[in-house]
Amino acid sequence: MPRFYCPQPLAAGSTVDLPESVAHHLHVVRLQPGAALTLFDGRGGQYRATLLEVGKKRASASVDAFDDIDVELPYPVTLAQGLPEGAKMDWIVEKAVELGVAAVQPLAAQRSVVRLSGERLEKRQAHWQGVIESASEQSGRNRLAHLLPLAEFRRWIDTAPQTPQPRILLSPRGTQSLAGWAHAQGPQPLTLLVGPEGGFSPEEEDAVIAAGALPLSMGPRVLRTETAALAALAMLTGIWGGM
Numbered sequence: 001m002p003r004f005y006c007p008q009p010l011a012a013g014s015t016v017d018l019p020e021s022v023a024h025h026l027h028v029v030r031l032q033p034g035a036a037l038t039l040f041d042g043r044g045g046q047y048r049a050t051l052l053e054v055g056k057k058r059a060s061a062s063v064d065a066f067d068d069i070d071v072e073l074p075y076p077v078t079l080a081q082g083l084p085e086g087a088k089m090d091w092i093v094e095k096a097v098e099l100g101v102a103a104v105q106p107l108a109a110q111r112s113v114v115r116l117s118g119e120r121l122e123k124r125q126a127h128w129q130g131v132i133e134s135a136s137e138q139s140g141r142n143r144l145a146h147l148l149p150l151a152e153f154r155r156w157i158d159t160a161p162q163t164p165q166p167r168i169l170l171s172p173r174g175t176q177s178l179a180g181w182a183h184a185q186g187p188q189p190l191t192l193l194v195g196p197e198g199g200f201s202p203e204e205e206d207a208v209i210a211a212g213a214l215p216l217s218m219g220p221r222v223l224r225t226e227t228a229a230l231a232a233l234a235m236l237t238g239i240w241g242g243m
Contacts, residue, residue, distance in 0.1 A: 002031070003038040003046070003140070005133045010041045014063045015052065023059035026051065037061055042136070042144040045069060071140055073242040075187040076102035079229050080167075082109040082196035083116070083150070086124070088226045093128050096145075097135035099233040100242060103146040104128070105191075109153045111198040121150060153204055157211050165189040167213040170228050171205055174217035179235055181216055187240040194229045 004022045016039070018026070033051050039061065040046040045068045049061040079101045081092055093104055106128070108115070116124055125147065132145050151159075168178065168190055193200075193213060200208070209215055223231060 001036050001038050002026075003040070003137045005137055005144070006039050006041055008041065009043070010039055010047050010063050012047065012063055012066050016049075016061055016063060018059040018061060020057050023054060023057055026054045026059050027056050039063065040136075040142045042142070044143055046142050069140075069142060071100075072143055073100040073102070073237065075240060075242070076189045077233065077236070078103040078105060078191040079233075080105040080107055080156070080191055080193045081229060082107050082153070082194060082200060082225065083112040083114055084196045084225045085114055088197075089114075089124075089128070090131055091226055092229060093131045094135045095230050096233060097132050097141070098139045099230060100141075100237065101145050101233065103148060104132070105148040105156070106150040107153045107156055107193075108150060109196050110201040110204060112196045116150060125150065153200070154207060157208050165191065167191045167193060167208070167211075168232075169193045169200075169205060169208055169213040169215045170218055170232060171195075171199070171215045172217060172222060173205065174215040176214075176216055178216040178218055178232055179239065181214070182236055182239045187242075192229060192232055194225060194232075197225055199225075 006016060006018060008016060010016065031051060031054060033053055035051045037049040037051055038046050039049045045066055047066055048064045050064060052060045052062055079096050081104065083089065083106050096104060129147050132147060136144055165188065170192065193208065218228060218231060
């Protein structure tokens with residue numbers, strides 16, 4: 001059954017106008033009135049719905065019933081990702097959402113090749129938000145991962161709220177493995193820090209470790225930035241459950 005994100009609050013028994021992008025998709029695939037849909041508004045749960053009308057730019061549906069379905073990880077994970085080249089960031093955000101991250105924090109690091117500001121940054125943030133919505137539709141998630149504004153790495157270290165949840169720096173300099181730590185500690189909320197191409201600089205790693213981050217290794221092989229976070233998420237869910 002086709003699944004679509006609708007940002008407006010949904011309620012059983014109501015009629016809603018679907019977003020223009022959804023209407024266009026329905027028109028392209030030639031879905032006809034009367035077709036069954038699944039809608040979600042990102043606040044939890046999903047709704048069975050029936051397509052009422054569809055055109056090139058407009059479509060509406062009746063919201064029929066609520067299903068209290070939740071597939072979120074029981075331990076919220078924030079991915080703090082050093083900004084890589086554009087297409088790699090799209091891939092990381094998409095796959096991280098599929099694997100269950102609760103939030104994505106883009107970070108401008110010393111070795112980040114891409115530099116974003118002004119209108120260009122606004123467009124990239126809007127694009128990443130669209131990637132999150134599409135990945136949630138595809139993966140069956142009914143809550144949207146929170147996309148945080150791009151932050152400069154050192155400033156983020158200084159201003160990030162001090163919380164009990166650990167910040168895990170994935171780094172070859174770690175003397176303990178992420179797998180070993182996860183087995184010993186058990187499920188809990190955490191933040192994963194992953195560098196851009198080339199990793200975080202030694203100065204950045206020293207600063208975040210001094211601020212309380214725990215450097216952990218992913219094993220003897222050096223992973224690319226677009227591999228590290230996804231491998232770590234898969235490892236955590238394999239050890240702690242939630243897949």
